[in-house]
Amino acid sequence: MAAFGVSCGAAASYRLFLGGRVSFARGQGLWKAAAAKLQRSLGCQILRLRHTTVVTTRKNVTALRRETYTVDFIKKQIEEFNIGKRHLANMMGEDPETFTQEDIDRAIAYLFPSGLFEKRARPVMKHPEEIFPKQRAIQWGEDGRPFHFLFYTGKQSYYSLMHGAYGKLLDVENRQDQLRAKGLFSEKTKAKDPIGSRWLIKEELEEMLVEKLSDQDYAQFIRLLERLSALPCDEAEEEFVGRFRRSVTIQSKKQLIEPVQYDEKGMAFSTGRGNRKTAKAEVAVYDHGSGKIEVNGVDYLLYFPVTQDREQLMFPFHFLDRLGQHDVTCTVSGGGRAAQAGAIRLATARALCSFVSEDQVEWMRQGASSAGLLTADPRVRERKKPGQEGARRKFTWKKR
Amino acid sequence: MVPGSVLPRLLGAGVRRRPLQLHLVQTATPGPAGPSGRTLGSAAASAAREPERSSDLNERILSEPLKHFDFFNVKELFSVRSLFDARVHLGHKAGCRHRFMEPYIFGSRLDQDIIDLEQTATHLQLALNFTAHVAYRGGIILFVSRKRQFSHLIENVARDCGEYAHTRYFKGGLLTNAPLLLGPMVRLPDLIIFLHTLNNVFEPHIAVRDAAKMNIPTVGIVDTNCNPSLITYPVPGNDDSPVAVQLFCRLFRTSIRRAKEKRKQVEALYRLQGQESSKGRGPADPPSPGVQAELDLGHSP
Numbered sequence: 133m134a135a136f137g138v139s140c141g142a143a144a145s146y147r148l149f150l151g152g153r154v155s156f157a158r159g160q161g162l163w164k165a166a167a168a169k170l171q172r173s174l175g176c177q178i179l180r181l182r183h184t185t186v187v188t189t190r191k192n193v194t195a196l197r198r199e200t201y202t203v204d205f206i207k208k209q210i211e212e213f214n215i216g217k218r219h220l221a222n223m224m225g226e227d228p229e230t231f232t233q234e235d236i237d238r239a240i241a242y243l244f245p246s247g248l249f250e251k252r253a254r255p256v257m258k259h260p261e262e263i264f265p266k267q268r269a270i271q272w273g274e275d276g277r278p279f280h281f282l283f284y285t286g287k288q289s290y291y292s293l294m295h296g297a298y299g300k301l302l303d304v305e306n307r308q309d310q311l312r313a314k315g316l317f318s319e320k321t322k323a324k325d326p327i328g329s330r331w332l333i334k335e336e337l338e339e340m341l342v343e344k345l346s347d348q349d350y351a352q353f354i355r356l357l358e359r360l361s362a363l364p365c366d367e368a369e370e371e372f373v374g375r376f377r378r379s380v381t382i383q384s385k386k387q388l389i390e391p392v393q394y395d396e397k398g399m400a401f402s403t404g405r406g407n408r409k410t411a412k413a414e415v416a417v418y419d420h421g422s423g424k425i426e427v428n429g430v431d432y433l434l435y436f437p438v439t440q441d442r443e444q445l446m447f448p449f450h451f452l453d454r455l456g457q458h459d460v461t462c463t464v465s466g467g468g469r470a471a472q473a474g475a476i477r478l479a480t481a482r483a484l485c486s487f488v489s490e491d492q493v494e495w496m497r498q499g500a501s502s503a504g505l506l507t508a509d510p511r512v513r514e515r516k517k518p519g520q521e522g523a524r525r526k527f528t529w530k531k532r
Numbered sequence: 533m534v535p536g537s538v539l540p541r542l543l544g545a546g547v548r549r550r551p552l553q554l555h556l557v558q559t560a561t562p563g564p565a566g567p568s569g570r571t572l573g574s575a576a577a578s579a580a581r582e583p584e585r586s587s588d589l590n591e592r593i594l595s596e597p598l599k600h601f602d603f604f605n606v607k608e609l610f611s612v613r614s615l616f617d618a619r620v621h622l623g624h625k626a627g628c629r630h631r632f633m634e635p636y637i638f639g640s641r642l643d644q645d646i647i648d649l650e651q652t653a654t655h656l657q658l659a660l661n662f663t664a665h666v667a668y669r670g671g672i673i674l675f676v677s678r679k680r681q682f683s684h685l686i687e688n689v690a691r692d693c694g695e696y697a698h699t700r701y702f703k704g705g706l707l708t709n710a711p712l713l714l715g716p717m718v719r720l721p722d723l724i725i726f727l728h729t730l731n732n733v734f735e736p737h738i739a740v741r742d743a744a745k746m747n748i749p750t751v752g753i754v755d756t757n758c759n760p761s762l763i764t765y766p767v768p769g770n771d772d773s774p775v776a777v778q779l780f781c782r783l784f785r786t787s788i789r790r791a792k793e794k795r796k797q798v799e800a801l802y803r804l805q806g807q808e809s810s811k812g813r814g815p816a817d818p819p820s821p822g823v824q825a826e827l828d829l830g831h832s833p
Contacts, residue, residue: 276719277672281691284674284698284706284721286713291700295687302684 201264209260216257233258266342289341290349297356300372304363329377331357336378392419392486402486406478408509411467415479419487421459423449427476428463441473448481448505451496452488474509481505589802593795597668604668604794606660606787610779612649615656618779620769621647623756633756636768645756647768659751659765660787663723666749667695667791671722674698675784676739678731682777686727689781693788696721698739702731707742726752726763727780728771736762753780 217236221228224239236257244255256263271288272278282288282295311317332340334350361373392400400419407413425432425445436442449455460480464472485493485506496505514523521527597603615621623629623637623645638648666673673695677686683699690697698706703713710718724743729752731737736759743750744762752763753771760766770776 271715272719275670276717277670278696278719281694281696282687282698284696284714285700286703286706287700295684298684 201267203269206260206264209264213257213260220257266339268342287343287345287349289343290345290353293341294353294356297353297360297372300369301356301360301363304360304365304369307366308363328379328381330380332376332378337376400487402483404479404481404483404485406475406480406482406508408474408478409467409471409512411464411471411475413462413464413472413475413479415460415462415476415483417480417483417487418459418461419457421457423456423458425460426462436469436473438469441469444470444473444477445480447477448484448496451505452484452492454484454487458484458487478506478508589806593798593802594669597665602657602661604661604664604787604790606664606783606790607657609660609783609786610653610656612653614779615649615652615769618775619773620652620776620779621649622770622773622776623647624772628757630757630759632760633754633758633768636754636760637756647756647770652768655765655767656769656783659767660783662749662765663725663751663784664787664791666723667693667788668795670795672696672719673723673725673788674721675725675727676702676737677727678702678737679728679771680732682727682774685778685781689785693785694792695788702738704738707739707746707748720746721748724748724750725784726750727777729754729758729760729763 217231218228220236220239221231223243224235226235240255240257246254248254271280271283278284280288280292282291285291308317331354334345334347337350337353338345357373357376360369365373392402394400401416404415404417405413406415427435432442432445436445445460446455449458462476462479464476466472467475481496485496488496493506497507516522519527621638623633626640626643626645629637629645636648636651638646640646663673673690673693675686675690675695675697677683677699679699686699687697706713707720710720724739726737726740729737729740734757740750740752740759740762749764750762751765752758752760752767753769754760754763754766755769755771758771760768767780769780
């Protein structure tokens with residue numbers, strides 16, 4: 133570590149700071165004090181913050197409301213990051229040319245092991261583009277004339293986007309009118325958008341435009357895009373609209389029904405898992421049986437002396453009118469007596485799905501029993517709170 | 533409306549010479565070329581090449597157009613007939629009439645007010661002339677309107693001229709609190725052109741009052757239900773028909789373009805002059821009569 137501190141002091145050191153945002157809401161005074169203390173205590177220059185910030189005290193609030201990083205500062209940070217990356221690669225004994233971001237993360241995690249729970253508070257070494265928020269360069273030239281023709285609206289990127297989108301809408305409508313005039317207009321039904329894409333969310337749009345938006349602005353923009361996409365568009369317009377759609381991974385909520393498996397003797401069986409409170413159960417249900425149930429190698433009559441538990445076990449079969457038709461072998465661990473019974477019940481219900489038709493599966497799910505046969509019971513033991521005797525029970529209230 | 537009596541007012545009125553000149557002289561390094569294409573690139577380059585370019589030439593470039601009544605010949609861009617064809621004379625119903633618009637109203641036909649196009653022509657000539665002068669001197673022109681129907685058109689017009697537009701929701705302190713909203717060292721517009729003086733709820737646009745507060749001259753198309761008092765160069769006319777609005781947009785665009793081209797020509801000419809004189813004679817020679825002729829050619833006889 134000494135070599136690290138001394139040899140690459142200038143280069144690598146600056147880049148490592150206690151991750152997260154450099155700018156705090158509270159102001160720089162706190163941050164710099166903490167940094168200075170850390171420097172003194174550790175004795176090596178891990179933290180060296182250099183950026184042009186106006187330190188605002190409570191009394192004089194200057195015009196700069198948030199940190200503005202100059203272009204030179206960012207460039208210098210990028211250079212230092214690259215040099216530091218090479219040093220890190222040398223330290224880890226790897227090739228500096230092919231040192232990727234994942235390698236950097238692994239190296240930092242190795243060199244600076246941190247037990248902090250908050251992942252964002254751990255040491256981080258990332259490209260400055262990802263750390264410093266994107267900012268607008270100065271919007272006007274030497275003579276003071278702004279570059280963008282909508283500069284004086286305040287939200288130039290957003291309004292120019294709206295202007296562009298509306299322009300495209302007008303083009304499409306003009307084209308339609310021309311076609312209609314020529315008589316070539318055909319009512320083309322547009323291919324329905326696949327469900328795998330969604331509109332950009334407001335935060336993503338703000339990030340894209342580097343501008344703050346209000347909810348109404350965002351809603352207006354989305355409405356305009358919807359209107360544009362509803363018309364028969366050209367490729368250019370499709371591409372324009374496509375820029376504001378993101379794909380969505382579809383998670384199928386359908387429960388996969390396992391096919392029936394066959395063991396050595398040719399008997400059809402199916403497995404299922406279930407849990408309840410802390411109990412976990414694994415069950416194998418055999419077809420063409422006689423209603424025997426074996427739990428952890430022991431007959432169910434001996435394992436569950438209480439009638440209520442045995443009723444729980446038999447309920448899935450009773451529901452499907454298959455009481456004496458299946459054999460069950462199961463293993464269960466954890467929990468108490470009723471929990472284990474509930475776990476086995478859920479497991480057998482799931483296993484029975486493969487022996488049974490689709491409609492009956494739906495019926496099982498929504499049918500007679502209060503929570504459905506195929507739903508795992510989410511209730512767990514509620515923790516005891518301080519100042520109370522139990523989870524809910526309070527101490528005896530005394531009037532005086 | 534006697535032009536002569538108006539002329540002295542025009543010469544002394546709103547054109548802010550000093551700040552505009554400062555921008556010209558201060559450029560030591562060539563500035564970046566913006567998307568409008570019209571920066572002081574040429575001026576800066578020539579200034580760099582001829583550091584001793586006398587300020588007389590600068591003075592001449594700026595003062596020469598002011599000696600003529602209609603230097604950019606904006607009168608030829610329109611006529612009373614063309615205004616009539618574009619339905620500029622149609623006002624609102626007599627019930628909507630604003631008290632201060634009464635001098636500009638010719639009369640009323642079937643309860644609809646008719647605007648006096650003779651007065652409109654005079655006011656429009658003054659307004660276009662002023663716009664052209666501001667554009668010639670490199671001023672920032674802001675087109676303001678709050679009618680959604682024409683927002684796209686006006687933004688396109690502004691972009692074509694290389695100027696600026698604001699046809700969206702006008703934030704409160706945009707002009708009066710500009711350093712906070714737009715940036716610390718922002719330059720405010722030098723002219724604001726209102727194609728619609730009223731906002732969506734038929735009240736005067738906030739920018740009218742704010743421009744008056746910030747000493748920014750305004751040109752505005754005032755209909756019979758608008759208040760022309762705070763506007764420097766009011767142009768009584770119809771602001772509701774698409775034909776009329778398109779006509780006005782075309783007129784403003786043409787006059788701005790003309791002025792900018794004129795400026796480029798004059799500067800190119802002076803650059804040539806300067807090069808010739810530095811090659812042949814001394815730099816202290818007065819510019820040749822060729823320049824004088826060039827400057828004189830532009831204005832109307």
